[in-house]
Amino acid sequence: MTDYDIVWMIRQLDQSLEQYGREELKDLDITLTQSLCLHYLFLQRGQKVYATQLHRRFGISKSAISATLSILRKRGYLTMENSADDDRKKQIVLTQKAFAVQGRIEEEICSQQKRMCRSISESELEAVEAVLIRMLDNMRQDRAKGGKNDGQEDIKYD
Numbered sequence: 001m002t003d004y005d006i007v008w009m010i011r012q013l014d015q016s017l018e019q020y021g022r023e024e025l026k027d028l029d030i031t032l033t034q035s036l037c038l039h040y041l042f043l044q045r046g047q048k049v050y051a052t053q054l055h056r057r058f059g060i061s062k063s064a065i066s067a068t069l070s071i072l073r074k075r076g077y078l079t080m081e082n083s084a085d086d087d088r089k090k091q092i093v094l095t096q097k098a099f100a101v102q103g104r105i106e107e108e109i110c111s112q113q114k115r116m117c118r119s120i121s122e123s124e125l126e127a128v129e130a131v132l133i134r135m136l137d138n139m140r141q142d143r144a145k146g147g148k149n150d151g152q153e154d155i156k157y158d
Contacts, residue, residue, distance in 0.1 A: 017112060024108050028101055029075055032112065035105045037068050038077060041094055042102050049092045050083070059140065072098075 021032025030038070040057060041049060054065045069092065072078050077098040083089035117125055 013116075017116070020115075021108065021112060024111075025105075028104070030072070030077070032108075034068055034072055034077075035108060037065075037072065038094070038098055038102075038105055039109055041078070041092060041098070042106070045094075048083070048085075050089050051092065052089075054092075059136065 018032050021035065025031065025035055028035075037054060037058075040054065044053075051062065051065050051069060054069075055062050058065070069078065069080070073080060076095055078095055079093045080090040081093055083091050120128075
């Protein structure tokens with residue numbers, strides 16, 4: 001395995017998931033990423049949710065979250081309302097249109113995961129999940145340091 005095989009495979013998997021999701025959700029005019037955002041919002045029902053929470057949850061840039069929310073708002077899946085607690089914040093509120101497709105979105109996310117994990121044992125999935133969590137932690141730690149880690153420094157896990 002070359003130094004870039006894992007990066008390449010993860011990128012291919014991401015693009016495959018996004019492409020397949022786009023095809024399956026095209027009648028809703030949303031992408032898999034947008035459906036994952038909506039799914040998270042469904043799970044937070046009854047709670048106040050702001051863009052910063054999505055940024056933290058998904059680990060993607062604030063501008064990417066803003067763009068995703070803007071598209072979902074334009075397509076009628078959510079509204080952004082002024083926060084009663086803080087004038088600088090906009091609370092994300094799902095619309096009836098979003099709730100009308102909730103089952104379909106949840107079904108598609110579940111279907112994607114089943115398709116991707118087909119013929120992989122439970123123990124293998126647990127190992128993959130543990131490794132992916134470590135990889136994400138490594139990337140987050142490097143970002144928090146504000147630079148690159150050239151691999152010289154071991155990161156310890158308990």
